[in-house]
Amino acid sequence: MSAQLARPHILDPHGALDPCATCEARPVSVCNAIADTDLGRLAAIAVVTETEPGQCFIDEGEPANSFFNITAGTAKLFKLLPDGRRQITGFVGAGHFLGLAVSDTYAFSAEAIERVRFCRFQRSKLRMLLDDFPLMEKRLLEVAANELVAAQEQMLLLGRKxxxxxxxxxxxxxxxxxxxxxxxxxxxxxxxxxxxxxxxxxxxxxxxxxxxxxxxxxxxxxxxxxxxxxxxxxxxxxxxxxxxx
Amino acid sequence: MSAQLARPHILDPHGALDPCATCEARPVSVCNAIADTDLGRLAAIAVVTETEPGQCFIDEGEPANSFFNITAGTAKLFKLLPDGRRQITGFVGAGHFLGLAVSDTYAFSAEAIERVRFCRFQRSKLRMLLDDFPLMEKRLLEVAANELVAAQEQMLLLGRKxxxxxxxxxxxxxxxxxxxxxxxxxxxxxxxxxxxxxxxxxxxxxxxxxxxxxxxxxxxxxxxxxxxxxxxxxxxxxxxxxxxx
DNA sequence: GCGATTCGTTGACCTGGATCAATGCGCGGC
DNA sequence: GCCGCGCATTGATCCAGGTCAACGAATCGC
Structure with a gap:
């Protein structure tokens, strides 16, 4: 089951880029670079999970054990202040990656808005995963760079608009x-x-x-x-x- | 001259991480992975430049031809609204990378606060550079991931504090x-x-x-x-x- | 069908931070 | 030394958006 699930989600060159934030982005096809024999290995360490709307699947401050790839639905990412004030830092949909940051705890929480499906990997295996699939690393870098641009746009909005x-x-x-x-x-x-x-x-x-x-x-x-x-x-x-x- | 300049700046594992945003970051030593023979090639495509305080060296909206690595001094990154309102999205120092995003124009401007020195690469050669030095790509990904965390923290500040x-x-x-x-x-x-x-x-x-x-x-x-x-x-x-x- | 609950809208009022204005304080040029 | 200029501080006033409160309008369980 997993191989069939994994291909379109992790590897789909369209899903992973937010088209608004990255008008000039030229999606790199990661698909072609991964042989089917490798796909099995990839799928073997991924766990596909579904959440109901309103369910929190990442909690800020908790140990960052997993790395996520959203495959369907929409989730909100947010940070809280001690008194409960909340800032939503983004809405993420199919193709987004979560839990990239080099830190041993999550820097934000994530909660499903619609029913969300995602692949979950152990972060401890992320290094290995990236070493085995160098094109995935390139992909992640592109996505991260584009999210950074979107984040700067949002700072302009929050600070000055x-x-x-x-x-x-x-x-x-x-x-x-x-x-x-x-x-x-x-x-x-x-x-x-x-x-x-x-x-x-x-x-x-x-x-x-x-x-x-x-x-x-x-x-x-x-x-x-x-x-x-x-x-x-x-x-x-x-x-x-x-x-x- | 350039090889000596390039080693400590591009490759220094300490310079490139903002220690505040990335308390848990384990800097990866890129140094060790690049042979001295390669260093010459790397340096051959880098141009070392210095700017005076107040000088703008990246202009939002201009064609993004270069990729920068700051090696000394502090600069501010900012975005402007048409009527002149300004949002500074960050202050960057030695070790920071600029111009990563997959876009053909810069998404922000950069202006030196103190005298700034940086290495400049042609973006058209970035792909080649990353293919030749895979560890540099890993490094960039780490840096980008950590900047993303810092950006989220800043959104919380701007939106709710x-x-x-x-x-x-x-x-x-x-x-x-x-x-x-x-x-x-x-x-x-x-x-x-x-x-x-x-x-x-x-x-x-x-x-x-x-x-x-x-x-x-x-x-x-x-x-x-x-x-x-x-x-x-x-x-x-x-x-x-x-x-x- | 009908409370109960949650979400959204609208109004009245208040306040944190913006705006406008005056003054202070280095610092560089001559 | 003194003028001029850019930056910082301080005060007075204003207003965009927050807060508090009341009221619709969907949705759900029973």
Whole structure:
């Protein structure tokens, strides 16, 4: 079972890159480089797991024993302050890698938003894995570099943008989610709650709600249902978001 | 000349890791793996350059032709909004790599704070470089993973911490700058201006100034001169900073 | 069908940090 | 020595977004 599962998930050149953050990324096909005989060995040390929405599968501060590759669903990554304030550092979907960092404890928590499926590897075997599959290492480096760019963009948002600008940036990001480079959807749905959006944008749920209402009243977007958005004026939103992403 | 220059900078296992963000990082010695004969080849494609303080050596949006390895001095990395608002995403010193991302334009600007020296490589040769020196790739991956952790910490700061907490976190980070894991200095100097600190912490210079004054009046720190800080009460500061870093 | 619960919206009010403005303080040039 | 300039500090005021509170609107268990 595992070999069939492993190929499309770990090795799919499309899954692992966030197309929004990496418009110029040229996905490297890792697929072709791994022989089928090796796939068995790879699969032998991977454990495929599924989680229910709301379930935490990585806990900040716990020993970082595993390395994850998400294969389906969406999860949120977050950090907490002692008093419970939360910052969501990202939403991750199929193809993302978690637990890369050289540290013996996890630096963040991860919780499933939708039902999430992932491959889990023992971190102690990661070194070996990378030595055996050098193209996987190249892949990880690309992914990490692109996440770094996205993180810098998010710091700009959190440090310097107004609530309006944050929501505009966020909606554009979501409209490009899972789309090929340079493309976006006019209509899309948000898998996360207002509270998640607020904690991602460094705002409160009230401000998120009010700002969405305002953007709608100005004709920039439509909020069809709680989770369903239509972008009515993409260039207007882009002007608000400031710059590219 | 270049071989002698290249060895300590590109290959020094200590320089490239930010000790604060990566307390648990076990630096991998890349040194030992590269033969001296190879060093010549490596040096042949590197250009060593120096910049004056205030000089911009990377411009956001420009074609990303080069890949940099800082070998001395401190620089600030930042992103700008169209109206001039600025977010400094990090201060980088000796050992840091810049221009890793898979993108054909730079995602941020870099400006020297102190006199900065760096090695510059053509990005078009990066692939070749990494193929020839696989350990360098491992190294880059480690560095990138650790920067990602630091970036998440900074997102928590920007999204959820108060001005007081931001300053406390910042001062602790600076007190650990360049120190081995788990160590810090009581007394240290800040190479950057208040304006840089403000743009790094998502505040204004006035708030930075006022908050430092407040922390001093409470006996947590001493501001000996503009650029010189003494931490009087480390655990008090840590309590404020919330959590580890 | 109907409480109970959770999530989202809206309004009234408050406050932390921004903004605006004045002043202090090195430091380099001459 | 003194002027000019850039950086830092301090005070007064303002406002974007937070907080508190009330109220809809889906969803679920029974």
């Amino acid at each position: 107004t609530a309006r600008e944050r929501l505009a940036s966020f909606l554009l990001l979501q409209s490009r989610q899972g789309m090929p480079c340079g493309h976006s959807r006019r209509r899309f749905s948000l898998p996360m709650t207002r509270s998640d959006i607020a904690d991602y944008l460094g705002l409160t749920i009230e401000t998120v709600s009010r700002t969405l209402t305002k953007l709608r009243s100005e004709g920039l977007i439509d909020v069809v249902s709680q989770a369903e958005i239509i972008v009515r004026n993409p260039s207007g939103l882009e002007g608000l978001a400031g710059g590219l992403c | 108060t001005a007081r907490e931001r300053l406390a976190s910042f001062l602790l980070l600076q007190s650990r700058q360049g120190m081995p894991c788990g160590h810090s200095r009581r007394r240290f100097s800040l190479p950057m201006t208040r304006s840089d600190i403000a743009d790094y912490l998502g505040l204004t210079i006035e708030t930075v100034s006022r908050t430092l004054t407040k922390l001093r009046s409470e006996g947590l720190i001493d501001v000996v001169s503009q650029a010189e800080i003494i931490v009087r009460n480390p655990s008090g500061l840590e309590g404020l900073a919330g959590g580890l870093c």
